[in-house]
Amino acid sequence: MASHKTGRPSRRIQNGGGKRNSSIELLRLLSMLMIVSFHLCVGNRYDWFLAQPPTPTKVAYQFLMGGGWVGNFIFFTISIWFLLDRQNTLKSSLKRIWILERELLFWSLALFAATLFLRKAGLYSGSVLKLAAHSVLPLTTSLWWYPTSYAMFLLLLPFLVTGMKALGERAHRSLALIAxxxxxxxxxLPFTRNDLHGGSVLVFVYWFVLLSYYRWYMERISAATCWKLILAGLGIEVVYCLAFSLVFAMTGKGAGFQFFIFDNWKIPSMFIGFGLFELFARREFHSRxxxxxxxxxFGVYLVHYHPAVKTLWMNWLPLEKLYLSAHPLAAMTVCVLAIFACCLALDLVRQGLFAMTVDRNRGRWFELVWNKSTERTKPMPVHTVPAHTEK
Known part of the structure; x- marks a missing residue:
């Protein structure tokens, strides 16, 4: 097996050596803001929007949409980056899933209770029975796609790390290039997915292969290269956006392709996301x-993208109304910030409740369950009975 390169201390991006780097945490907030803007644009009257004639405002809205998968990539990169050089075991992955599940369960049940109130008030008409099943088992029923896919990735992580390190640098590089x-x-290329779809754990595996190779074997890129990646990503998106907008304006067909380059796991989004991550990571400050x-x-994501809450803000803030307003960009910005701020405030309350209760001894219940389960799986000691010798 090839030796594992640990890299020089100067190239490592630390998260404060026990103290969280607030620059990276600030980027975490900004990435979630991108995701909220994406959902507000895409989740509401999307077909109507794509059918509108090309205008500078429409292009600006498309780039707001495109920030969603930039945010997804950044959020995943922040989550996985500091795990790549740690000891990843099945126990540590299960513990992370356990802690994740507590937050999911809190919000799934709390928002289900709120949904019952909304239904009684006539503000939600979806299936309560189906939502109840999802609320009891939010992780396994994919009430939210991201945490479910991420939990599946965490289960695979110890084996992926072992496998990638066993490959060695050369084979790992070949795998990254193939991916x-x-x-x-x-x-x-339009119509080309090669069996990779958005909202799949395979997307995270794909990103892991690339990020782990860079983390383990490559020198840290310069700030100038970060800006080149960001500009390259934006340049590719501009070319695609204008080209497909022109085709739609001339033919009236192919409306969906106007958003093609912004959707899912496209490489321009990865360029922009990784460039931003590296720029923020090389700046360090600390702010409680x-x-x-x-x-x-993450709580902002869970609250604003819950089915009932999503239906609520879609009805109150239809994209058509925002787009046709006197100041469409200002209207969209205010709405995105308002949704983000409200959801953030709600989860800060949840964070405070957890600090007074389950986070006082974080992971204690998991350790108890783990210890009990491992005790039961231990082989029973074999006692040998001495043979009786005849006198």
Missing amino acids: LLMWGIAGL CVNCLAGSA
């Missing part, structure tokens, strides 16, 4: 306020 060609370059707010970034 980039198969899903990165080929993914720039920023870290506290960032601790609720």
Whole structure:
């Protein structure tokens, strides 16, 4: 097996050596803000929007949508980056899933109770029975796609790390190049997915292969290269956006392709996301306020993308109304910030409740369950009975 390169201390991106780097935590908040803007644009009257004639405002809205998968990539990169050089075991992965499940269960049950109120008030007309089943088992029923796919990835993580390290640098590089060609370059072609779909754990495995190779074997890129990646990603998106907008304007067909380059796991989004991550990671400052707010970034996702809450803000803030308003960009910005701030405030309350209860001894119940289960699986000691010798 090839030796594992640990890299020089100067290239390592640390998260404070026990103290969280608030620059990275700030990026976590910004990535979630991108995701909220994406959902507000895409989740509401999307077909109507694509059928509108090309205008600078429409292009601006499309780039707001495109920030969603940039945010997804950044959020995953922050989550996995500091795990790549740790001892990853099945126990540690299960413990992370356990802690994740507590937050999911809190919000699934709390928001289900709120949904019952909304239904009684006539603000929600979806199936309560189906939502109840999802609320009791939010992780396994994929009430939210991201945490379910991420939990599945965590289960695979110890084995992926072992396998990638066993490959060695050369084979790992070959695998990363194949993945980039198969899903990165080929993914720039319309109708080409090569069996990779958004909202799948395979997307995280794909990103893991690339990120782990960079983390383990490559020198840290410069700030200038970060900006080149960001500009390259934006440049590719501009070319695609204008080209397909022109085709739609001339033919009235192919409306869906106007958003093609922004959707799912496209390589321009990865360029932009990784460039931003590296720029923020090389800046270090420490702020308890920023870290506290960032601790609720994931809660913003859970609250605003819950089926009932999503239906609520879609009805109150239809995209058609925002787009046709006197100041469409200002209207969209205010709405995104309002949704983000409300959800953040709600999860800060959840964070405070957890701090007074389950987080006082974080993971204690998991350790008890783990210890009990491992005790039962231990082989019973074999007692040998001495043979009786005849007198």
